Amino acid sequence: MKWLTTTLGTSIGKKLMMAATGLSFIGFLAVHLAGNLTLYGGADAFNSYAEHLHALGPLLGVAEFGLLGLFLIHVFSGLIIFWQNFKARPTRYAVNRNPGGKTIGSATMPYTGLLILMFILFHLTNFSRFFVDQGGTTIFQIVSTAFQNPVYVGLYVLAMVMIALHVSHGFWSLFQTFGLNHPKYMPAINTGGLILSLVFGLGFGFLPIYIAFIA
Numbered sequence: 736m737k738w739l740t741t742t743l744g745t746s747i748g749k750k751l752m753m754a755a756t757g758l759s760f761i762g763f764l765a766v767h768l769a770g771n772l773t774l775y776g777g778a779d780a781f782n783s784y785a786e787h788l789h790a791l792g793p794l795l796g797v798a799e800f801g802l803l804g805l806f807l808i809h810v811f812s813g814l815i816i817f818w819q820n821f822k823a824r825p826t827r828y829a830v831n832r833n834p835g836g837k838t839i840g841s842a843t844m845p846y847t848g849l850l851i852l853m854f855i856l857f858h859l860t861n862f863s864r865f866f867v868d869q870g871g872t873t874i875f876q877i878v879s880t881a882f883q884n885p886v887y888v889g890l891y892v893l894a895m896v897m898i899a900l901h902v903s904h905g906f907w908s909l910f911q912t913f914g915l916n917h918p919k920y921m922p923a924i925n926t927g928g929l930i931l932s933l934v935f936g937l938g939f940g941f942l943p944i945y946i947a948f949i950a
């Protein structure tokens with residue numbers, strides 16, 4: 736554990752931890768999206784996917800615990816970096832420069848991050864087995880009942896815009912942090928980040944709309 740506190744004690748350490756945990760979340764989002772796409776197959780397909788997931792038993796518990804740890808490191812480091820930058824720069828620069836050029840994604844990172852944190856807490860209280868008693872009902876029923884409420888649909892769609900913005904810059908930024916920022920490859924990395932954010936934004940964002948209005 737000492738290595739973690741030592742790493743988190745330096746600026747570059749915090750950046751590296753943010754990049755590594757951020758990359759893990761991209762992996763989690765890809766797996767979660769792939770699983771959620773079974774919603775298009777209807778109740779049986781989605782329930783069967785959830786049953787297979789829960790059948791992992793203790794392995795799922797370990798993955799969830801690991802995810803929570805990565806999440807706490809990401810949020811904690813992000814908040815400290817935000818606070819240190821804020822303190823070091825009491826008066827705003829006339830021109831706010833980012834080495835990759837200023838984009839909406841880069842300018843809004845701390846804010847989209849905090850909104851995603853709020854979304855995840857809201858999301859877990861809606862759907863997670865830790866907060867919702869799934870006995871006597873199915874996970875498909877829980878999800879489809881939630882998305883009959885237009886407020887939920889609106890909140891989810893907005894949250895997915897936040898996620899798309901966060902990933903669009905985060906993906907680029909993690910390559911910078913890992914030192915893989917060769918000018919020859921940066922345009923491809925930028926495009927990769929854009930495509931990934933569109934896949935997550937549209938992939939997750941269309942699901943509530945589909946459940947509410949089409950299914």
Ligand code: HEM
Nearest residue numbers: 767771785799858862863864874878891898939940942943
């Ligand atoms: C339309 C979009 C989404 C839908 C329909 C959805 C659906 C679900 C469902 C049904 C569960 C509970 C799984 C179970 O207990 O069997 C869940 C868990 C979870 N979701 Fe989502 N999700 C969506 C988007 C997201 C996004 C964008 C994130 C992250 C930013 C996310 C993070 C999580 C986490 C961390 C869990 C807890 C995993 C666990 O308890 O094992 N979800 N989601």
